[in-house]
Amino acid sequence: MGLSDSTRRMAELLKLGATMLAEKCPVEGCSYPLFRLKSGEVVCPVHGRVYLVKTDEEAADVRKRVILRNVLDLLEEKVLEELYRLSQDLRSSSQLIINYLEVLERVRRLKTSSS
Known part of the structure; x- marks a missing residue:
């Protein structure tokens, strides 16, 4: 059981x-x-x-704290999501910069070898 x-x-x-x-x-x-x-x-x-809680005043205070905590939790979640998205964008941008630098390096090599 x-x-x-x-x-x-x-x-x-x-x-x-x-x-x-x-x-x-x-x-x-x-x-x-x-x-x-x-x-x-x-x-x-x-x-x-x-x-x-023992009084209506305590209950109202608790409701405020719970709402504030929920809002802060949601805000934290959204900020983390945005930071993750930005880090992904940064990785994409970094890779794009690397690709452009590689192309630039090849172009310069071709220019010096053809001179």
Whole structure:
């Protein structure tokens, strides 16, 4: 009989030193316990990172931080994609320059040999 993925994940979290909390995951329909990682982050074995808030003000602050993190993650991804594209363009340009230099070298050799 095999263990479910979430049960395996809970065992893995405990092996890594996470502490099982008394609180359950706040996601509707999820009854799994939450775990506090050594870093202080609270996670659900099914849904990943969750935030425990007590007031509407804390909830609004968390939403802002999550949105900011998502925007920064997206920006980082786009910048990396653009850097990769530019590096590919640079490789193409470098190869083109090398080809032109080789042609120039051949032309100069032909000029000196025909003189």
